[in-house]
Amino acid sequence: MKRMGSLLLAGTVAFAAFGAAAAQERPTARIIVPFAAGGPNDVVARLAAKGLTEILGQNIIVDNKPGATGAIGTQFVADAAPDGLTMLLASSSSMSTGPLLMPSVRFDPVKDFIPVDLIALDENILVVHPSVAAKTTQELIDYAKAHPNDLNYSTSGIGSSYHLGTQLFSSRAGIEMTHVPYKGTAPAVLDLLAGRVQVQFQAVSQARGNIESGKVRPLAIASPKRHPAFPNIPTVAESANLPDFSFMTWMGLFFPAGTPEAEVDRMRDALHKAMQLPELKKRITDLGMQPTSQSPEAIAAQIEGDLARWGKVIKDGNIVLQ
Structure with a gap:
């Protein structure tokens, strides 16, 4: 045996x-x-x-x-x-x-x-430079309607997902903002932090550090549900009259x-x-x-x-x- x-x-x-x-x-x-x-x-x-x-x-x-x-x-x-x-x-x-x-x-x-x-899933979030007076997505939309093209938004380039997502947001909200495309995400973010542009959709994975340090102000999550890392930040659909908006x-x-x-x-x-x-x-x-x-x-x-x-x-x- x-x-x-x-x-x-x-x-x-x-x-x-x-x-x-x-x-x-x-x-x-x-x-x-x-x-x-x-x-x-x-x-x-x-x-x-x-x-x-x-x-x-x-x-x-x-x-x-x-x-x-x-x-x-x-x-x-x-x-x-x-x-x-x-x-x-x-x-x-x-x-x-x-x-x-x-x-x-x-x-x-x-x-x-x-x-x-x-x-x-890398969800996106709408952020603004702290110099922007708007504290909510609806306030941002109201300002943009009253001041067409006064707000600049940065993206990683023409045709990028952030360009198309912001275009979708602007179209749904009935506003016009000035697109400032960059060659990549890093320079687009740097100019937002410097205040040379005021608005940006970013991936949560990229925005998280700057949100937590107060370098940008988050307005809304561009997703159907709130993000578990930021449960107090509303979705775009919640914070403005844009039902089902997400990307x-x-x-x-x-x-x-x-x-x-x-x-x-x-x-x-x-x-x-x-x-x-x-x-x-x-x-x-x-x-x-x-x-x-x-x-x-x-x-x-x-x-x-x-x-x-x-x-x-x-x-x-x-x-x-x-």
């Missing part, structure tokens, strides 16, 4: 070692981020890569391929071999606003990708179309397990984002809804990339 027990133990250890070795033998997989390093998309991708590596025992790395409002990296994944080794950290901007603003792109955001799952940035993992179903299921299961890791969940929430998950059908519907909504905003605002 002792000998049999020893053999079973030895066999179990050998099988476990074989399983670990097999996992390590899998080729390195890549998560392509279609934006520069250091931004919210990049941070989420690196957290996901770390969690997936831990769960799968397979090396997952992040590869940044920025440019053309996310179109370069997104097209790279659409053209990649569907072998389960290339994924896209996609976002609402790269999968909806980018294709709408760049008719020359060759990828179809619905047909050319298979969703693994969403990872995080949020979602981020998730996608494979190129044609990737075997078994590989998609393997990665989806691993991502679900990774998202339960306490450190990963804490890092995402500490950034001001909210972990999330949706079915493939719901993700496809989300993308199609985004395309319809932002397509109308772009057409009505005559927004073109320069």
Whole structure:
């Protein structure tokens, strides 16, 4: 009996070692981020890569391929071999606003990708420089109606999600503000802090520090519900006569179309397990984002809804990339 027990133990250890070795033998997989390093998309991708590596025992790395409002990296994944080794950290901007603003792109955001799952929601918040007298969204709207184009708002560029979101807000509110586009989020925020522009929609993950330090004044969350990090800040819909107004940035993992179903299921299961890791969940929430998950059908519907909504905003605002 002792000998049999020893053999079973030895066999179990050998099988476990074989399983670990097999996992390590899998080729390195890549998560392509279609934006520069250091931004919210990049941070989420690196957290996901770390969690997936831990769960799968397979090396997952992040590869940044920025440019053309996310179109370069997104097209790279659409053209990649569907072998389960290339994924896209996609976002609402790269999968909806980018294709709408760049008719020359060759990828179809619905047909050319298979969703693994969403990872995080980065909700947006309306903030103003402390020099602005308005203390609520309605007061801001009232001032803008009385003083057309007196208020300047900054964004990370023409056609960015913040440009389109502010255009949607202005259209719904019936106001006119002057758009000041920048080459990236950092300079747009710096000029808001300096008071050279007065209004901005920012991701909560980016605005949180400046809100807590009093460098900007938050007016409202651009989401259907209040944000758990700022439960006392109302939604835009609550604080002004703009029912159902919201725009949020979602981020998730996608494979190129044609990737075997078994590989998609393997990665989806691993991502679900990774998202339960306490450190990963804490890092995402500490950034001001909210972990999330949706079915493939719901993700496809989300993308199609985004395309319809932002397509109308772009057409009505005559927004073109320069």
